[in-house]
Amino acid sequence: MNPTIKDVAKQANVSIATVSRIVNGLPGYSEDTKKKVQEAIETLGYQPNAIARGLINKRTQTIGVLFPEVSGMLSSEVLEGVENAAHDGGFSVIVCNTTSSGKRTVKYLRLLQEKRVDGIIFASEDVKEEYYKIFQEMKVPVVLVSTASSNYNLPFVRVNDYEGAFQATEYLINKGHKQIGMIGGSKQDPIAGVPRMKGFEEALQKHNLAFSEDHVTTNEGYRFQNGKESLPVLLKQLPNMTALFAASDEMAIGAMSAAHQLGIKVPEELSIIGYDNLKIAEMCYPALTTVSQPLKDMGQTAGEILVKLIKGEEKEVESRYMPFTITERQSVCDLQDK
Amino acid sequence: MNPTIKDVAKQANVSIATVSRIVNGLPGYSEDTKKKVQEAIETLGYQPNAIARGLINKRTQTIGVLFPEVSGMLSSEVLEGVENAAHDGGFSVIVCNTTSSGKRTVKYLRLLQEKRVDGIIFASEDVKEEYYKIFQEMKVPVVLVSTASSNYNLPFVRVNDYEGAFQATEYLINKGHKQIGMIGGSKQDPIAGVPRMKGFEEALQKHNLAFSEDHVTTNEGYRFQNGKESLPVLLKQLPNMTALFAASDEMAIGAMSAAHQLGIKVPEELSIIGYDNLKIAEMCYPALTTVSQPLKDMGQTAGEILVKLIKGEEKEVESRYMPFTITERQSVCDLQDK
DNA sequence: GCGCTTTACGTAAACGTTTACGTGTTCCGT
DNA sequence: ACGGAACACGTAAACGTTTACGTAAAGCGC
Secondary structure, three states, X not given: OOOOHHHHHHHHOOOHHHHHHHHHOOOOOOHHHHHHHHHHHHHHOOOOOHHHHHHHHOOOOEEEEEEOOOOOHHHHHHHHHHHHHHHHOOOEEEEEEOOOOHHHHHHHHHHHHHOOOOEEEEEOOOOOHHHHHHHHHXXXXXXXXXXXXXXXXXXXXXXXXXXXXXXXXXXXXXXXXOOEEEEOOOOOOOOOOHHHHHHHHHHHHHOOOOOOHHHEEOOOOOOHHHHHHHHHHHHHHOOOOOEEEEOOHHHHHHHHHHHHHHOOOOOOOOEEEEEEOOHHHHOOOOOOEEEXXXXXXXXXXXXXXXXXXXXXXXXXXXXXXXXXXXXXXXXXXXXXXX | OOOOHHHHHHHHOOOHHHHHHHHHOOOOOOHHHHHHHHHHHHHHOOOOOHHHHHHXXXXXXXXXXXXXXXXXXXXXXXXXXXXXXXXXXXXXXXXXXXXXXXXXXXXXXXXXXXXXXOEEEEEOOOOOHHHHHHHHHHOOOEEEEOOOOOOOOOOEEEEOHHHHHHHHHHHHHHOOOOOEEEEOOOOOOOOOOHHHHHHHHHHHHHOOOOOOHHHEEOOOOOOHHHHHHHHHHHHHHOOXXXXXXEOOHHHHHHHHHHHHHHOOOOOOOOEEEEEEOOHHHHOOOOOOXXXXXXXXXXXXXXXXXXXXXXXXXXXXXXXXXXXXXXXXOOOOOOHHHO
């Protein structure tokens, strides 16, 4: 097998304790022996065994991240940020793909518990009591990213969805639009669903524009297909709509695709603003104007907070609202220009 | 801390060996004691410590995956497949984001070595000697996904790029196109670059169509921007081009975006076929006809092979060419119809 | 030169498992 | 009734580290 610290000790004629001290940069040895030991390490190609270390230190230098659909473009951008921060902090990341069914989440949490991860990043799914219990059992820090928890006091990193939706809507209003629809998520979704709809509604009200149930469609998910199917129904509900706000980029692009098929010109006849700023937002045609979430930054920040929490540098639960911006591209037109 | 096997043993009035046997389903205990022990486990909420297990078993039940840009849409789909297969086989996956610089790759490999992962999935980057040496040191199985290695005999899972490019080109030819261009990758890239260009060239030659240097542009990367910038130069080189083959979906969509801006209608004036079948391929407008790689399947298959290799069920190096298909959408028009 | 601190190590326990081996009891065949 | 196999456990070593503690030598002030 791989050489152990014992082999190095023998090779260098010292005790394993000395080798350990040298490897870990602790005081207690002469320059001479340091050189001897380093040579031994070199010739043997010794690599410390992180497993044995973890056993005694009770630290695995590993964190777990739980994402629904790892392959989603949103998750994967966040993941990249997390991975960055983790490795900078000396941690590896184990990814778990939770899909949406809760059963798998519990299974994964148990697994992470057995593997003794030092912390957890939890994304997008609502924190159920069952999960929270396990978090407590595990006694490791948890940080939520692009989610929040209504019931439990866990640190989160996300943008203010209400504000984002509000400003997106106001953006359309400022462009002169008066008949504005929304392709929304689920009313059962307390994180991405409700706040965005509320932001939309209140922006309309603030500007004294009509609002009714007919101004929004709700959807199970936030995918392309949802948006594509929503456009026709929204058009039926709101025939003279000139602009719409979609609660996700995927839905926005789905709506755009449907518009193309219906022969509706974007943005000339219908303006569309999305939410997220995924990479596809700038790839579609016309490029999508959207509420830009700093996804990678959010992942990075969440990772950094988690690392701090693990290292005990930060005691307080520190949540963070990340700034969003509206990225202007070509999918919204200014009615005043006409 | 968490209860240990010792606590369970004490609680149930048996030895730790007995507990271990029961937990692991080994023979050597009565039904009575089994019940006692299980109750003790239940009341204490005992979870075996995978770290201690790993130390003695020399098995961590963990694999490492090395991807360039985790957030790339290609990588993330593959990742999902790998993750699936790994968890089904009882393994966790540690993700490492290698970017493209090699230095980071070595650092990650060392890390995975210290963490004693049981196997490695390596993607997209060419296998340098330096990496191969570490693989050997580690003595763990490695499988390549959507890469191959010219110099070393490592199992891989990928599609036949030459064939894919050949058929994509033939597809355009069969639609009546005679002036066909290609937006290619790098000539230095032996995996995705050269074979796809060669496939393109030989398809033209087989059908007695003109081919010259001017029929293709080369690019550093395979991104949207590369494609977008390539279209104008390709048009200059090949003014009466009616169709083009892009070596990646991102480039194809970049080209499509450039075409829109130049007022060139897709597919009426310019047909475009891509390569990969990313999720965006069906989201853009017009939806992209493309060579469809079964990305998730490839990840899944790679994961399954790795697991088999780790479990020792498979001794032989088993590589796999995955089937590709051409997914027809709306970005290519049939000249004969006109 | 005596006692003191400091330095440079070595010894051994501990982390939480698995497992080879040992031991006492039961049970069966003859 | 006796030898031995089968069973149900327990004991202890091992995995590769870290670290508290011990100790011998060196250095230093007086």
